[in-house]
Amino acid sequence: MRSTARRLPEVGDLPLPTMRKQSFLLLFVISAAFLVVFGNRFFPFPERTHAQLPPASTEEASLDRRVEAFFRHLMQSSTSTATEAAFEEIFQDGSQVPRTSSEAVENMSKKFTDLSNSEIGRLHDHEKIGSKPIGKDVIVLKYLTKHDRAPVLWSFMFYRSPPPRTTGTTSTTTPPMSASNTWNLILVRLDTDLESAM
Numbered sequence: 001m002r003s004t005a006r007r008l009p010e011v012g013d014l015p016l017p018t019m020r021k022q023s024f025l026l027l028f029v030i031s032a033a034f035l036v037v038f039g040n041r042f043f044p045f046p047e048r049t050h051a052q053l054p055p056a057s058t059e060e061a062s063l064d065r066r067v068e069a070f071f072r073h074l075m076q077s078s079t080s081t082a083t084e085a086a087f088e089e090i091f092q093d094g095s096q097v098p099r100t101s102s103e104a105v106e107n108m109s110k111k112f113t114d115l116s117n118s119e120i121g122r123l124h125d126h127e128k129i130g131s132k133p134i135g136k137d138v139i140v141l142k143y144l145t146k147h148d149r150a151p152v153l154w155s156f157m158f159y160r161s162p163p164p165r166t167t168g169t170t171s172t173t174t175p176p177m178s179a180s181n182t183w184n185l186i187l188v189r190l191d192t193d194l195e196s197a198m
Helices: 016-042 058-076 080-090 102-120
Strands: 123-134 138-147 151-160 183-191
Touching: 058 080, 058 123, 058 138, 058 151, 058 183, 080 102, 080 183, 102 151, 102 183
Parallel strands: none
Antiparallel strands: 123 138, 138 151, 151 183
8 A cells, every 4th residue: 555645855856946046045145144244344335424515616615614713713612702702703704784783693692602501512513514505696504513412503694795786887787796795694593403404
């Protein structure tokens, strides 16, 4: 009498497509394990210390230097008077915009001092996180400052006023902008809510 028990298939009994699938799966698992264990040694990721931003134009670089000087001054300030001096310095470009009056500078300085004392702590470092031109004559520079307890998002809006129109000309269009026009800081905004940066 014959036995009705089924025997398991041996390697030689498997159809060729099934063997190929198993071979590819085994090769894939071995490759993935190799990459997990040795991947950083053979394929290192480039190190990034700061956000990689496109190179700034000459005018933007000049505005960056003003903001950088402001943050250096702010980091060295230990009193509310020194903090106010830092804000006055960045607004000292002769701007005619009412928001940059001495009262507005004093209010901004007080807001930052109060925020530093109560919520965020002392300023330690800063980095530029972006810039956005709005037309040809407005640019917004964004920075992130790092404090003891929290980061702060800063926005600096600069405006370049057009040159005065000359009288007696037949042209009715605005003259082209020249590089000699000064950029005035018209708005500084600081925000502890970083979701607005996303």
